Amino acid sequence: MIVSIFLAIIIFLTLIQAAIPRLLKKTIVFGVTIPELYVEDEKLSSYKKIYSTITLLVGLLGILLLAFWGFGSQLREETFVIIGLIIQFSILITSMILYLYFHIQTTKRKREMKWGENLKKVRVADLASRSNDEMLPSFIFALPMAITIGLIVYTVSQYSAMPDMIPTHWGPNGQPDAFSEKSPFSVIALLLILLVVQGMMVAINTFTKKSGVKLNAARRNSSRIQQLSFRKYTSWFMFLTTVLLTILFGFLQLTTIHGEFAGSMMMMVLPLGFFLIILLATAFYAFKVGQGGSRIKTEVIDEETPGITDLDDDQYWKAGVFYVNKNDPSIFVEKRFGVGWTINFGNPIGYLVMIGPLLIIFVISFLL
Missing domain, CATH: 1.10.132 (Topoisomerase I; Chain A, domain 4)
Structure with a gap:
């Protein structure tokens, strides 16, 4: 396996x-x-x-x-x-x-x-297109958090019936291979990590939704459709990931509370199913959508606009990978190599949204 x-x-x-x-x-x-x-x-x-x-x-x-x-x-x-x-x-x-x-x-x-x-360098930021933006509203991302909070409450109510050793890691076969002594913190640690991840997804979706729709100066009409599609698919991909993580972590938590909740076959099949769906969804997102929706086919005919090109902001991209622009209010921007979004390292809020949750997860894992 x-x-x-x-x-x-x-x-x-x-x-x-x-x-x-x-x-x-x-x-x-x-x-x-x-x-x-x-x-x-x-x-x-x-x-x-x-x-x-x-x-x-x-x-x-x-x-x-x-x-x-x-x-x-x-x-x-x-x-x-x-x-x-x-x-x-x-x-x-x-x-x-x-x-x-x-x-x-x-x-x-x-x-x-x-x-x-x-060529005349032009930056086209289409604020009007936000009214047609089909990204999921952030409150949808908060719904799985309610499930996690419910599981925390249920775990507390079942504390006395839980085993003395709490699983903290599961191997490829779905069976726990690392444990921590039972305590009020250890029994909910897994759910706390899930809650942090869910909160990070809410923040990413919120700030991504606020970022500008940047169009290709030479292909404004088709790039508008591609940009809106890219943002929609990104939002759905993140939501799918959030839901799958909630199902997986919730399942593992219930098996900790009720040892008879699932057999060895289910313990192996569910994580593998999660893994397979994530791979397929990532492949679909990358090959169907492409960066900025570049692989989305449109039948829109763009008007010829000779003599112009997109504003060259290469100076803000360190090695073409790290975007550092203190004058840009955007917290998330499209990657230049890879599919998806990256943070604006010139905006301190980006560090808070991405690095803050990772530090919290590290602390929770360290305390187990």
Whole structure:
């Protein structure tokens, strides 16, 4: 079972990493803004092909090695897990090195070719489109929190009947493999972590919803549709993740309270189902939607607007990955490499929304 799980993760990771250049807006290449006129440049296309090919080959090598060690040798489970993690990090590090190299090459080519110097730079922020925004309202994200609070109340009421040792970690087979002594804190620690994650999702959805709808200056009509679709799918993806986490954590909590609540088969099947649904949802989100909705097909015809390009804000993107702009009130902005959103590191609220909950989770885990 552990072999199949790691193989699925590495296959998924390889495909996503290799496909990233094709999932992004054409006007963003390795974190660099490219005017619409030059997005089909042969050099840029070759950079994307080399990145995808090398990443794919490294991933395939990792898959073959993992399959060989998993099915063709008698490695201990702990050793196999370490090897699996090493292979995953190798794929990520390889893709990161390739990204940084081609980021530098793309920046150099843009500068040498003087792309955009003779074009009028325009930033199009469509505030009117917010009225058509189909992102889920934040109170919907708060509903799972009510379930978690209810589970906390129920756990307190069942405290005397709970076992002396409380599970704090579950292995790949769904069985607990780490425990903490029973205490008023340890019996609800799992639910407290879930509550923190749910609160973080509410905050992310709220601040993402407030971010501006940035349109492509040369393709305003089609990019408006793509942006709104991207925001809608992002919101639903986050909500699905929140619901699945609530179901999983709630199930684990109930099995702690009532040992007979589920058999060994259910303990293994439910986490695997959670894992499978998350992978499929992530794949759908990435390949169907793309960054900024770039893969959403539209039948809208854009009016020709010659001589303009998007405002170049490359100076605010460190290595094309970290957005640092104190003058931008947005807390979340679209990633430049990858699908989804990242925080504005120039806005202190972003640290509070993302890092604050992680610190709380770390403290809760440390105290167990």
